[in-house]
Amino acid sequence: MVARVNTVAFQGIQVMPVDVQVQIAAGLPAFTIVGLPDKAVGESRERVRAALSAIGLALPPKRITVNLAPADLPKEGSHYDLPIAAGLLAVMGVLPADELEAFTILGELALDGAVSAVSGVLPAAIDAVARGLGMICPRACGGEAAWAGELEILAPASILQLVNHFKGSQVMGPPEPKLADDDGVGRLLDLKDIKGQETAKRALEVAAAGGHNMLMIGPPGSGKSMLAARLPGLLPDLTPEEALSVSMIHSLAGELKDGRISRRRPFRGPHHSISVAAMVGGGSRVRPGEMSLSHMGVLFLDELPEFARPVLEALRQPMESGEVLIARANAHVAYPARVQLVAAMNPCRCGHLDDPALACARAPRCALDYQSRISGPVFDRIDLHIEVPALSAADLTLPPPAEGTAEVAARVAAARARQHARFAAAGIVGCRSNAELDGEALERLVAPDEAGRALLTQAVGHMRLSARGYHRVLRVARTLADLEGAEDVSRIHIAEALSYRRIAAGR
Ligand SMILES: Nc1ncnc2c1ncn2[C@@H]1O[C@H](COP(=O)(O)OP(=O)(O)OP(=O)(O)O)[C@@H](O)[C@H]1O
Ligand SMILES: [Mg+2]
Structure with missing residues (x-):
């Protein structure tokens, strides 16, 4: 018999689905994991064995094979313990295999059966929402998964709690999304x-x-x-x-x-x-x-x-x-x-x-x-x-000084609001501040007046500005105008922006 459980592998911030297939077959007792596991995944055999024995379950003396599919995708990290254990429990008839299929599972096991925190729960939960799955993750990561949106989350502190939940003897409530307190x-x-x-x-x-x-x-x-x-x-x-x-x-x-x-x-x-x-x-x-x-x-x-x-x-x-x-x-x-x-x-x-x-x-x-x-x-x-x-x-x-962070932050917020309004009006997406303006959008939104343009042309020659330097002066000038509340970039803004480049020019 084979049980299947969903988990994930990470490639950068990309989340790749991984299918954990567990089979218990007749033969000499063995426990093998295949599917390009790295050392931490290979060692999960020992943790799974110990965690199951901690809740009073011994692995059957048969041939146990765990396949992490797709077989050619390298599997790294410690979050495969819990899906492997869940797959084993499903095959042994302790957990309901059909109900487990509706979840993505991540978690590391301690020898006493506790489920410890792992990295990557938030991206995995966002991916689970996209695939219409729920999530089983460590208790410590439940708050993180809750940010992903509408999904069923089980966050057990131990493998025993997970078994009891499915048995119906100790049902877990959903975790609350948690915010870091910001008075750091x-x-x-x-x-x-x-x-x-x-x-x-x-x-x-x-x-x-x-x-x-x-x-x-x-x-x-x-x-x-x-x-x-x-x-x-x-x-x-x-x-x-x-x-x-x-x-x-x-x-x-x-x-x-x-x-x-x-x-x-x-x-x-x-x-x-x-x-x-x-x-x-x-x-x-x-x-x-x-x-x-x-x-x-x-x-x-x-x-x-x-x-x-x-x-x-x-x-x-x-x-x-x-x-x-x-x-x-x-x-x-x-x-x-x-x-x-x-x-x-x-x-x-x-x-x-x-x-x-x-x-x-x-x-x-x-x-x-x-x-x-x-x-x-x-x-x-x-x-x-x-x-x-x-x-x-x-x-x-x-x-x-009379002015502190509160006053300056208010001016910064106003300048940023002006930038956002301008980007929205011009239909520029994916740009959050003047520093990110580029190419055609930069030319269109930062058009200095006649005097400003003349000054800039003169400065390019005198200060030997690179093309990048030229564009950076334009962006800073746009910010200076925004801080002032001015719609147009004028000579005074260009002059101040140029003054901030003098060290590079003097080199
Ligand atoms: N403008 C200032 N107003 C008040 N205190 C100052 C000021 N500048 C420096 N100090 C005092 O000097 C200390 C050292 O400042 P800071 O670490 O910012 O110097 P730094 O310019 O980074 O020096 P270094 O080049 O050695 O890293 C501060 O902790 C503060 O006590
Ligand atoms: Mg310093």
């Missing part, structure tokens, strides 16, 4: 803490309003890391659809804590010792990298020149396409990665290039060496280059 660190940091640095704060506001990439250069202790940490507070919350697509990636990486979904934009600040695989994704077991984990949010690279060169160069292609493509021997895996890059760096190794009293003897030579660790193309992808100078004693004794 990001909310608490206020722009009011930052004294002086008005230019940098203005640039931060522009970056938040248009989703622009930003680079801060300045001496140590001037407040660069402080400024970046206050960006999440300025950004608008994710829409429910955006939150779902961001959470899908976090679910695949096993980073959704307690199955809770957050409406805050992700903010990731990886350390500069990060490897290429950790940054863009990949590795022997492909999982999303920091770039994908900050999808629709902020990727903050502090001490930019300290990152390994291949790591920085690996950012180039995803920054343009908004997607990371990982080629493996047997498959191509894609993860979305539409990020806003914020970087901070010192102008040179000692950090005091502009202060003759503090600069080291090698200035300005050391600045050239230090800054040349970042290639031109990486600089070119950053819209706003700003200097964050050292604070004077007078600045430090200033009273706290």
Whole structure:
């Protein structure tokens, strides 16, 4: 007799259906799993055997074969334990095979029969809704699955609970969708803490309003890391659809804590010792990298020149396409990665290039060496280059600024609303901020007036702007006009946008 149970395999954020077929046949006692299982799936035999014996069931002394179909799709991860156990229980007549067929099953088993959390429950649940199935997943992931929509969810804490549910002796209620409480660190940091640095704060506001990439250069202790940490507070919350697509990636990486979904934009600040695989994704077991984990949010690279060169160069292609493509021997895996890059760096190794009293003897030579660790193309992808100078004693004794995160965030929200209205009126889909405007839509929506155009043409020659640089100036100018509430992009907006590119031009 053969029992069939549905589960899934993941390829990037794609969910592939997997059919778990379990057969118990006459023959010498054996328990084999076929269908390209990786080591974790192969070891699930031992966990399943132990978990069943924990509830007082011994495997029959016969030939047990588990086939994971399709046979040529590699199966990775620990979520195959529960479907294999459920298939075995169905074949043994403990669980009703016909009722199980209406579910997608995911879960890892502990030796005592408990069902432990696994990654990828949210995308699997969304796929189950599309296929008209219900879902059986670990108790810890029930809240996550509940976000997927209308589907029947069973979230047992142990395999015994699942058996009792089908027997009718202990019926489980549906899990509730859970939201992460949003009073995390990001909310608490206020722009009011930052004294002086008005230019940098203005640039931060522009970056938040248009989703622009930003680079801060300045001496140590001037407040660069402080400024970046206050960006999440300025950004608008994710829409429910955006939150779902961001959470899908976090679910695949096993980073959704307690199955809770957050409406805050992700903010990731990886350390500069990060490897290429950790940054863009990949590795022997492909999982999303920091770039994908900050999808629709902020990727903050502090001490930019300290990152390994291949790591920085690996950012180039995803920054343009908004997607990371990982080629493996047997498959191509894609993860979305539409990020806003914020970087901070010192102008040179000692950090005091502009202060003759503090600069080291090698200035300005050391600045050239230090800054040349970042290639031109990486600089070119950053819209706003700003200097964050050292604070004077007078600045430090200033009273706290009147304007804080609340006021600036309100202006950012208004500017974003203006952008959305414009995109909707122009029939542009899939564009969420000015930074994502491209091609024909950019030409159509950002048409500077006569004086602005003249200034821009002049600047292209003088500043040796690349075509990309030219388009980036246009996008920033559009954001500046939006912040002001102006319908048209004029000379003053172009001039301010050009002022944010001077560092790249001076290189
Ligand atoms: N503008 C500022 N207003 C108030 N405090 C400041 C300001 N700038 C710096 N500080 C103080 O200095 C500390 C260090 O600031 P921060 O870490 O942001 O510097 P940084 O520019 O990132 O330096 P580094 O280049 O060394 O990383 C802050 O924790 C804060 O106490
Ligand atoms: Mg810092």
